Amino acid sequence: ETGVTQTPRHLVMGMTNKKSLKCEQHLGHNAMYWYKQSAKKPLELMFVYSLEERVENNSVPSRFSPECPNSSHLFLHLHTLQPEDSALYLCASSQDSKSSYNSPLHFGNGTRLTVT
């Protein structure tokens, strides 16, 4: 399997649930990202990890908690979400976060999250 894989593809959760989104990349990249894609809004960068270290937290509420146990895996733990958090959550990877000029992002298919 190659590329960036995200699971699950679809997730419906209540506001009191706890769930996690998973991302796995098989490209040998060192940087991984979470982006949020809401309807009618540009994609928003949420988190950046480089060599398992978080290098950017783009003012994301604490109900979103990322985890990067190694350079191939990235999680987004969700807790006490709001209906406005419903969106497509996209994971991406690149060679490393400091060479975006030479290394375009490779995206997964995304997880379509619906908060009820």
Next chain:
Amino acid sequence: AQKVTQAQTEISVVEKEDVTLDCVYETRDTTYYLFWYKQPPSGELVFLIRRNSFDEQNEISGRYSWNFQKSTSSFNFTITASQVVDSAVYFCALTPPDNTGKLIFGQGTTLQVKP
């Protein structure tokens, strides 16, 4: 501040027509990169092209071509002889010269190519 504007929200063409997707960007940086990504219905964003701010040469790749003009801060994308498989959302994006791999995306243009 950096910003990317794709004024065309939706475009509909008939197969074999040529179509141009507009992208206008704002940045005070002299060094930056511009990108185009395609998002088919399956959801993933597919990288199409990267252009650095020092290279204003137009680029052609098959039916795709890109026109980069710094004087007007535009990076337009043209699909020649469009096909139904070109139907997707297309995003223009800008990378500022910091070191976080951050992409600033436009709002996207939904292209529908009808048979």
